[in-house]
Each structure stands twice: as structure tokens, then as C-alpha cells.
Amino acid sequence: MELLKSEIQPLVESALGSLGVDASLVDRMLQPAREADQGDLSLPCFPFAKTLGMAPAAIAEQVKEAMNDHEAILEVNAVNGYLNIRAHPMWLAGRLLKGDVRHAQGGSRREVLIEHTSANPNGPFHVGRARNAILGDTLVRLHRLWGDSVTAEYYVDDMGKQVAVLAWALENMTTDEVEGLLAEREPASPQWANKADHQRVRWYQAAQLLRKESEKSETIEKTIGELVHASEHGDEAVLASFQDAYQPVLDGMLETLGRLGIVFDRFTKESVFVTNGDVAKLMETLGALEINGVAENGAQFLDLGQRGLKGKTEFFYRRGDGSSLYATRDIAYHQWKWTQCNELINVLGEDHKLQAQQVGLTLEELGGRRPEVMFYSFIKLPEGKMSTRRGNVVFMDDLLEEAHAHAVEVLKERRPDLDTEAMATIAEAVGTSAVRFNIISVSPEKGFTFRWEDALSFEAGSAPFIMYSHTRACSIHRKVMETDADSSEMASMPPIPEATMPDGLVQLLRMLAVHDDRLAKVVREHRPNLYAEYMLQLSTAYNSFYRDCYIIDEGKVNPFYFAVSELARTTLREGMVGLGIVPLETM
């Protein structure tokens, strides 16, 4: 709790100093208490035991005695060698209602570029690929909440073999051929008959089969190879035909993401860096580096072993025929990205770790900076690894439909008074929010097993739990506005009563006081799951407050309680926006 710490650290330092201890350790040792019932801040006294020749418990006791009173402190306790300090709820309430906590976004408003998703536009999102988009978008939102200026960017892979295969298939195969080849596979869901991502992926899959099994595969391979080659040399006509092939697919994918509240500010095409000459210039520069090497056929690589890379150290950036590789273009892309921002974050699957190392080391070799990378591990299904080919897959479109339907069921039970349209709106918000939350609430680096029952859980620990607390606060807001209370009185800062505060109120104040600490850590360390956890705790605290404190009692509004409720309401709302949860006002 930095709010309290900055206020009382000098007190602790002087108390400790009076015992003859170097007080410079205090800044590091004075930390949030582990358990709420211990206090808000605690100072372990063990490190001072040796220099003072005293038992830690005795030191804590003496520091406690030497501490001066302060309005911010309710009590100081010495327990088991720890000095525990509890904030005074009245002081906390005063600071909070004055607006001293809540996204202390002052400071440096950084220009942050976050690249995420960048999935090949060859088929619909399944929940595995969507982890990237959900994590990335949440990172974007949380940085914005913190006050950074953020660009969310999608890197469009518009020139690789995958796009070439798709383009070739669309031009050379009929519907009957495609369906004939895919006869043994699960048919496309009729529900998505009008979504190009679901449709065109059939062509892609059929072509993949043809390439492997058909006796014509050699000629097909040759044609596709020529297309890839042409695209890598910036052939405008070929690139245009590629775009015609993938753009509808990409649009379909973006429609799915849009349903989850995920949008991008900019799309950058990979081919740009080939056609504008950046890649050629880059390869020239790389060729002049002292760690450059040349293979027998003229292909070129960097020996990154000399820069600390372990394992396979040769990093090829140029083929024997002089064309560039994906990684080469990625480096050119990164050089450009650095001209657009002063902080760069990529969201990548764990399979890209080596590649990211290579790109990072190369950028540093060129005198630049490496981007920060948030890696995530893949989502599995209980039946094993997700695979479109084997049909072991959950499409995001299907998951969202299911979540929506489940939410409608719940609503029919709880809110039979609602009309169909209102139900649909609420169900959509509840369903999509629950799906997002299910994925962001676990650490990115942790393998994640997708389970329908978890994704569709609307109880404690889910997005709807948070949404529900928020709607309670909204409901109170509406009711208070309806009373004949003087609205100018409500707008001004209410007097804080001297009476003892109920537990639920104190808990809520403490949670609110810790918001900025948590958001700062989450943004600094790229760990959205910690913010998800905070929102859950804040909601729980609001529920306790709601139980303990009647804001409207027998028709009269308690202005202090109402002010706290309002602060919680806005913090909840902004936090929900930060996580991509829809802040419904009623549900």
C-alpha cells in the first residue's frame, strides 16, 4: 500500500534510527502485510537482530514504542518479530474520496506499441489461437487504463506459403473437389456458411491434402513455389491476388474478435518491407557484420553463439537464391516499429521463443533495442492437443454461441421479467465476458486446459461475479438519484463519521487503496491475470460492504456510504473495461 507507505516511512525510519540501525533498509523491508488481519504494512525485524544484538521481537517492541503518532495510523503492533502497521480507516477514506488513489497516471505517458495475434489469415479462430488475442487486447486495455498511449497492431502475414496455398486453391479447385477431398472430415458447420474464415479454410485444407497425396503434387508444389518466390520479390500482381484470397478470411476472423471487444488500430502487411526496399537494405547491413557467415550455396547467417545464444547458433536471414526469410522481414518490421513508439511489446506463443531470441539479439547487434515479449503457452483440450486437422478443436465462434445460449438459460431463471431483446443483450455481454475472463485469469506461461464447464461458469471467480457487483453499485446509484436528496450535497465531499466502521467498509477501503499498486505491477510485468484476481477481490469486498452498510436505509441516503459506493462503482467499471468485461448496469 504505497499510499500509506509514502506517508509513514519517515516515521519508521526515524524510530529505527533512534535505536541505532541503518534505516536505509526500511524502504525495501517495509512491505504489504501478508494477511489482512495483520495490518496493512509490516516490517520484519530479523535483519536488524545481528547488528543490534537483540531478539527480533524486542526490536519490534522498541520500534513500536519509538513510533510517533500519526493520523494515518490506527495501530501499531509488535508480533513475533514483526512490526505491523494498520492504516486508519478514516484517514484512508479521506484520501480515497479526495481522489488520491485511482490510476495515478500522471508521470510519463509512454507511447506503447503492442503487437498481438497476427495469426495467419487462413482459417477461423479456435480458442487456442484466441489466447493470443485475448491476452494481447487485455494488455492494450490495461496500459490504457494506466495512462499510456497505446497502438494495437496486427502484423498481416500476406506473403508466405500458407497464403499462397490458399490463393492457389481458390483459383484452381471447385467446391465439389474440395468437399470430395474432405469427405472424411467433419463437415463445416452450416451455422457459419456465410463466414469466409470457416468457408475458405476448406479450400486450404483440401489443397494441403492434394499437395501431399495427389500424383499431381509435384506440379502443384512447383506452382505454389513460384507464387511464394514472386511474393518474396515483391511481385505486385501476385501480392494482390494473395490479398483477394486472404482478406475475406481475415475479415471473418476480426468479426469473431470484435464480438470479444478486440479491435486493432493498425494493420501492417509483411510485404511492405520487401517492396519498400527495407529488407534488402537490412540484408546488406547484416552482411557487413563481423558475426556474419556464408554457407556453401551463398546463403547467409549470423553466428549468434558469439552473442550468447545457446543451442543452434546459426541464424539464417538470407537464402541461397538471395531472397529473405520470415525472420529477416520480422527484423525489418521491428526496426520500423521502433520508429513508432518508445515501448514495444509483442505477444507470442511459446513456440516463438527461439525466433524472438534471434530477432532480439540481431536488433541489439545493430545497435537497437529488443522488444519486450509476453509469451504464452498453448491451450489444450481435455482430449489432448488442439488440432484442426484431427477435428479436436473448439472454434471461438461456437464457444461464443454456446456461452450466449447458456447465459440466456440462466437469465430465464433469474430474470423472467425481461423481454427477449434485453435478455439477448445481457446474455451476449455475460457470455463474451465470461469467455475472456476464463482465459485471462490464468498465468500466460501456464499450460491451460480448456473446459466447457469453466468457461461457462457464471459464479464466484468468473466475470459475471464481477459484473454482478457492479450492477449492484449501479442499482444503488439509480435509486439514490431517485430520492429527493439534495444532489449538490451528494456531489460534494461528505463528512466522514467518527463512528467505528463496519468490517465490510474497512475491507473495501483497503482494496480501493491498493488499486494503483496492483495496476502498476500488472503493467510493468505484463501479468493481466493478477489484475483479474484483483477485480475478483474488489468485487468480494464490495459485496461485504453491501452486506454490512445500508446505503439507503428507510428511504434516507447515507452520504458517506454512498460516496464510497460510487468510488467502488467507478473503479469496478474502469477495471472491467481494462479487462474487456462489459460493464452492464443491470443484469
Add this chain to the structure above:
RNA sequence: GGGCGUGUAGCACAGCUGGAUAAUGCAUCGGCCUCCUAAGCCGAAGAUCGCGGGUUCGAAUCCUGCCACGCCCGCCA
């Protein structure tokens, strides 16, 4: 074989820049709707923190060995 990551209650997951009784949700058992939305609240039970060593006043957290699982090790993208 090498590199990186993960291993915490029946299940899922937090805590990992070392600090006090390992947090939370699901599932299980019990209680609370004549009062601001019960998608809620209160309580019970449930953990050799993968296994072995080491460092430390103190280790789930740091070091090390082993085991299990995942990802990577293309002149593919």
C-alpha cells in the same frame, strides 16, 4: 542430445525480486432471501508446495541433482 518453460488440496489456479497460520474458485457438508439485485453472503472439511541435497535467523520462493509434462532446436512461416 541441447535450450526454454511448467509441476502447489479431488479438480482448477494464486503466491515465486526469501519472511509470520500457503490465498481463491469448483466439487463436498451446514446456515442465511417480511430490508439497497441470493449470478450473493456466512461457516466446515480438504495441502508431505514433484522428489533429494544445499545456502539462510528464515525456503513454495534462491542454488544444485533427479523425475514427469509442454514448447523449440528448417536456407518453413
